[in-house]
Amino acid sequence: MRITKPSRNxxxxxxxxxxxxxxxxxxxxxxxxxxxxxxxxxxxxxxPGAGTLVFTRAEISAWIAGCKAGEFDDLI
Structure with missing residues (x-):
């Protein structure tokens, strides 16, 4: 993961x-x-000007799989 500012890109x-x-x-x-x-x-x-997180497709895929599996349900 990289953290960047939208104004720079x-x-x-x-x-x-x-x-x-x-x-x-x-x-x-x-x-x-x-x-x-x-x-x-x-x-x-x-x-949107506060910043953007940039993930690889593998990182996003793992996170989405965790969401679908209910791993983050305690956050909502």
């Missing part, structure tokens, strides 16, 4: 960001974007 600033259809309309959503180097960027839609 044009692709992150102007890329195609998307959020889950399960997200509410209150603006507090997690957004993701696929980056041309094959990584996946994640940011807070409520404050």
């Amino acid at each position: 044009r692709e992150l600033r102007f890329g195609v960001w998307r959020k889950s259809s399960f997200s509410g309309c209150n603006g507090e959503c997690v957004e993701t974007a696929s980056i041309s180097d094959g990584t996946i960027a994640v940011r807070n839609s409520n404050n």
Whole structure:
């Protein structure tokens, strides 16, 4: 995982960001974007300028598998 600032990377600033259809309309959503180097960027839609986390596809795949398996259910 790398931590970066969107203002330093044009692709992150102007890329195609998307959020889950399960997200509410209150603006507090997690957004993701696929980056041309094959990584996946994640940011807070409520404050996109605060920074972006960038993960490899393997890291994101492992995290999604954990979510599907209920490993993080105690957080909600």
